[in-house]
Amino acid sequence: MKPLYDSIGATYTVTRRADPAIVETLVRRLALRENTEGAFLDLACGTGNYTHALAAVGGRWHGVDISRTMLDKAVARSTRGGGRGIEWRMGSALSLPFADGAFQGVSCTLAIHHFPEIRTPFREVHRVMSSGRFVLFTSFPDQMRNYWLCHYFPRMLDRSCAIMPTRAATETALLEAGFVDVEIVPFEVTDELQDLFLQSGKHRPEMYFDATYRANISSFAAMSDPTEVESGLARLRSDIDDGTFAEVARRYATPDGDYAFVVATRRAR
Numbered sequence: 724m725k726p727l728y729d730s731i732g733a734t735y736t737v738t739r740r741a742d743p744a745i746v747e748t749l750v751r752r753l754a755l756r757e758n759t760e761g762a763f764l765d766l767a768c769g770t771g772n773y774t775h776a777l778a779a780v781g782g783r784w785h786g787v788d789i790s791r792t793m794l795d796k797a798v799a800r801s802t803r804g805g806g807r808g809i810e811w812r813m814g815s816a817l818s819l820p821f822a823d824g825a826f827q828g829v830s831c832t833l834a835i836h837h838f839p840e841i842r843t844p845f846r847e848v849h850r851v852m853s854s855g856r857f858v859l860f861t862s863f864p865d866q867m868r869n870y871w872l873c874h875y876f877p878r879m880l881d882r883s884c885a886i887m888p889t890r891a892a893t894e895t896a897l898l899e900a901g902f903v904d905v906e907i908v909p910f911e912v913t914d915e916l917q918d919l920f921l922q923s924g925k926h927r928p929e930m931y932f933d934a935t936y937r938a939n940i941s942s943f944a945a946m947s948d949p950t951e952v953e954s955g956l957a958r959l960r961s962d963i964d965d966g967t968f969a970e971v972a973r974r975y976a977t978p979d980g981d982y983a984f985v986v987a988t989r990r991a992r
Contacts, residue, residue: 739769739939741776742918745832745860745910749773752858752986753828755781761827761855766816766848767834771797771809772918777830778809785826787812787819816844824853824992832860833920836887837941845900854991857902860910862922862982863890869977870922875955882946883921893985902987909980922981925972928963932956 750756753763759781765774768786770793778784786809788794798811814820816838829848838844848857864884867873873880888896894905914926921940924930937943943952962968 739772739919740917741772742916744913744916745918746773746776746780748908748910748984749777749830749832749858749860750780752984753777753782753830753856755828762825764819764821764826764829764848764851766819766829766831766844767837768797768811769793769834771800771811773830773832774809775800782828783808785810785812785821787814787816787821789813789815816847819847819851821851823850825851826855827853828855829857830860831858833862835859835861835893836883841888841893841896842899845896845902849900849902849989852989854989857897857987857989859893859985859987860982861888861893861985863887863893865890866977866979866981866983867922869975869979870981871925871972871975872922874971874975875959876947876951878951879942879947879955883942890983897985897987902989904986904988906986908984908986910982910984912981925981928959928968928972931959 755763755777761782763777763782763784765771765777765784765786768774768788769790771786774784774786774797786794786797788797788811791813794811794813797809801809801811812820816834829852831848835841835844845857864887867880867884867887870880890907894907897905912922912925916923919930919936919939921942924936930936937952959968962971
């Protein structure tokens with residue numbers, strides 16, 4: 724089957740780019756400034772937005788992804804001079820094409836819900852690390868059920884929640900893989916967010932009327948049906964115009980964060 728991101732990769736970089744706040748947290752949690760000579764891996768790197776941003780700070784970076792379309796865009800950007808020696812590999816998270824102990828840190832941004840399962844990839848990440856931290860950026864189903872998008876696109880969000888690893892499943896899989904000291908840090912979407920993923924329009928609902936914006940979000944690209952999208956957008960437009968939207972958004976407010984960083988430590992071999 725053609726990978727989803729081979730289908731949506733054509734316009735992905737139009738709306739998806741490395742967000743500075745997310746990059747800053749990845750840099751700090753990976754301790755890049757302290758390990759500028761170390762080797763690092765960006766798992767499921769896509770077009771390399773975060774790979775490039777992290778490589779600009781420090782470390783010798785490798786990016787791996789299953790989508791040829793996405794990797795071609797990452798390589799093209801490196802060729803134009805923005806890659807700082809990044810090495811790109813096509814490969815599956817289920818069987819990483821790297822030697823044991825090759826890396827001092829691994830990042831993975833908004834990707835684990837696309838893996839067939841997470842236990843094998845997490846074991847593979849543990850295998851290819853010598854020490855350091857595995858830093859994930861993801862969302863959990865309990866967070867997603869507090870997205871006001873559920874009010875307008877309930878079936879799409881139900882389908883999206885169904886494929887997202889839960890908080891407990893993620894932590895359990897990391898511990899079973901051999902990682903220790905798993906920490907979960909909530910992340911709140913702001914109106915300055917630059918990576919336009921699913922809940923990025925939390926404070927900017929008008930963004931969802933842009934077809935290109937929606938096309939580069941996997942939930943809209945693969946989990947929605949045209950009828951629901953059309954009716955949901957019509958309801959959203961009506962609620963924005965008559966002022967009802969503010970009350971809808973307020974009902975979905977939560978202190979639990981919109982997304983989360985998951986930080987796990989790999990003890991030195």
